[in-house]
Amino acid sequence: MSEAKKIRAAITGVGAWVPPDKLTNADLEKMVDTSDEWITTRTGIKERRILKGEGKGISEMAIPAVKVLLEKTGTDPKEIDLVICATVTPDMIFPATANIVQHAVGMTNAFGFDVEAACSSFLYSLTIARAYIEAGHAKKVVVIGADKMSAITNYEDRSTCILFGDAAGAVLVEACDDGTGIIDARMYTDGVGIPYLYQKAGGSKYPPTIETVTNKEHFLYQEGRPVFKFAVTKMAEVVLEIMERNRLKSEDIAYLVPHQANLRIIEATAHRMGIPRERAMINIYRYGNTTNATIPLALYEWEHKLRKGDNLILATFGGGFTWGAMYMKWAYDGDKVPKPSIETNVVGLPEAQS
Ligand code: UT7
Secondary structure (H helix, E strand, C coil), X not given: CCHHHCCEEEEEEEEEECCCCEEEHHHHHHHCCCCHHHHHHHHCCCEEECXXXXXXXXXXXXXXXXXXXXXXXXXXXHHCCEEEEXXXXXXXXXXXXXXXXXXXXXXXXXXXXXXXXXXXXXXXXXXXXXXXXXXXXXCXXXXXXXXXXXXXXXXXXXXXXXXXXXEEEEEEEEEECCCCEEEEEEEEECHHHHHHEEECCCCCCCCCCHHHHHCCCCCEEECXXXXXXXXXXXXXXXXXXXXXXXXXXXXXXXXXEECCCCXXXXXXXXXXXXXXXXXXXCCHHHHCECHHHXXXXXXXXXXXXXXXXXXXXXXXXXXCCEEEEEEEEXXXXXXXCCCCCCCCCXXXXXXXXX
């Protein structure tokens, strides 16, 4: 089979939706013993979005994100074969949030499921979409990355509450034979990370009791330093592995699309790749760590700058530990995509970057 005719899975559209309510560093200074200066220098974060209101789960954000995606790409919901929702904060333990979105949006010919691999669920889900498409089992797949981190964040714990925010993003993945699409990916898992980042209760091992609630075991727990050390090494290592085995030099790469956990981790990865900071998509300032929404939200904000054939490296790191990198050739000119009619609350790039 000639290279041009090889069936690849390509991202052909991006949607996103973020809640309008902001939680700024100044707000956090009033809630816990912290400062804008500490948060900015240690993490790069200035503000995050919070989904407010009773009875609202991630589907509240994922549904408009998918509607934006389908509108922008002119896709009938009935054309979708598969919906994958990457999340650590599903609406409910079961059924899958993918089903809730599938039903609300009318993707009546699709089957769906959720994927949980901490912050790496979105990139893992893209590898699953790729496998279905390359095997010929699906033609159009919606991959959602959505998290309501405010639901599992302890706003009395200054070491974690400054990090996280709520958001949703979604991409359309389609079969392409024009040389664009996902070319390579390498994902890793290492359970050595379990003690450093987890949510103890709420699963089958520690079901909810008065004690688990009193002991705040339904909130996420993180020992930041060991996670940072592992993340900073492993994210760069896997990106370099992908670059090496695809013979990519720094100058061949249009953008690094990293998970946004900490500005210092992103900068270290870009440095190891030999690319300038401007070629890393960085929006952690505006949204914090939105777990599985970080990568699609960055693609959404940078979409208008992307051109068909651009080489992108997507990279992730998360609890568990989980990490990985993916190399893709972007499939379309982003500046030709129509603006959505739905209000997404997404800020977009500042003047200097756009
Ligand atoms: O997305 C999932 C994967 N997660 C990550 O990749 C997160 C990786 N970890 C990190 O990004 C960083 O470890 C943090 C941003 C979480 C923390 O930064 P750090 O530079 O590793 O700080 P630290 O935890 O070593 O804490 C340094 C000091 C401590 O005080 P002492 O012991 O030196 O007196 C903390 O108590 O900073 C203190 N501290 C704070 N001070 C002001 C911790 N949180 C705060 C705070 N404000 N919010």
